[in-house]
Amino acid sequence: DVVLTQTPSILSATIGQSVSISCRSSQSLLDSDGNTYLYWFLQRPGQSPQRLIYLVSNLGSGVPNRFSGSGSGTDFTLKISGVEAEDLGVYYCMQATHAPLTFGSGTKLEIK
Amino acid sequence: EVQLVESGGGLVQPGASLKLSCVASGFTFSDYWMSWVRQTPGKTMEWIGDIKYDGSYTNYAPSLKNRFTISRDNAKSTLYLQMSNVRSEDTATYYCTGSSDYWGQGVMVTVSS
Numbered sequence: 001d002v003v004l005t006q007t008p009s010i011l012s013a014t015i016g017q018s019v020s021i022s023c024r025s026s027q028s029l030l031d032s033d034g035n036t037y038l039y040w041f042l043q044r045p046g047q048s049p050q051r052l053i054y055l056v057s058n059l060g061s062g063v064p065n066r067f068s069g070s071g072s073g074t075d076f077t078l079k080i081s082g083v084e085a086e087d088l089g090v091y092y093c094m095q096a097t098h099a100p101l102t103f104g105s106g107t108k109l110e111i112k
Numbered sequence: 113e114v115q116l117v118e119s120g121g122g123l124v125q126p127g128a129s130l131k132l133s134c135v136a137s138g139f140t141f142s143d144y145w146m147s148w149v150r151q152t153p154g155k156t157m158e159w160i161g162d163i164k165y166d167g168s169y170t171n172y173a174p175s176l177k178n179r180f181t182i183s184r185d186n187a188k189s190t191l192y193l194q195m196s197n198v199r200s201e202d203t204a205t206y207y208c209t210g211s212s213d214y215w216g217q218g219v220m221v222t223v224s225s
Binding site: 039041047048049050051054060061090092094096099100101102103105106 | 147155156157158159171172173174207212213215216217218
């Protein structure tokens with residue numbers, strides 16, 4: 001199975017600060033069809049996950065543009081440009097290039 | 113408004129069977145691959161499997177393939193997860209998801225004697 005390693009596991013930020021989360025894969029996530037099936041989700045406390053980013057860098061519907069995704073191959077990054085209070089929660093990356101789909105272990109974002 | 117509503121969870125004994133349901137509304141259910149994902153009490157996310165929009169094809173996590181079965185009824189806009197011979201390690205919150213874009217609120221399953 002593909003292992004996704006997220007760092008850091010805990011991230012503390014002030015309102016307005018820009019932060020980044022890394023997701024590194026044990027295998028390249030570039031599919032033979034040319035797509036890279038790497039996604040980012042946010043799970044707010046007590047809620048189900050919400051998709052933020054799909055195919056590495058595409059913003060999900062209704063997701064604020066302070067969120068952005070980048071990367072290729074095995075290294076990917078989620079950036080939040082100006083953290084807001086509603087951004088607290090746990091961020092997960094997920095890959096769907098290789099079966100079975102796998103998730104990272106999560107990054108908890110705390111607001112100082 | 114898109115809604116996915118799971119049901120059928122609860123406390124079950126080891127070795128028992130359980131069937132979860134997920135009723136969809138607000139989008140064209142029959143156009144979407146649907147999946148089940150579970151989250152353990154320690155917050156680990158695990159993909160269980162998925163089913164093609166017409167129900168003709170399913171994929172499973174290898175570790176669960178022999179005990180879990182995913183099916184759907186497009187006429188009822190409903191996704192199912194049949195769980196058999198459940199174990200304590202199946203204790204989790206189970207989510208249905210539509211192509212990872214839409215998620216239900218989750219249903220808890222606790223396996224304990």
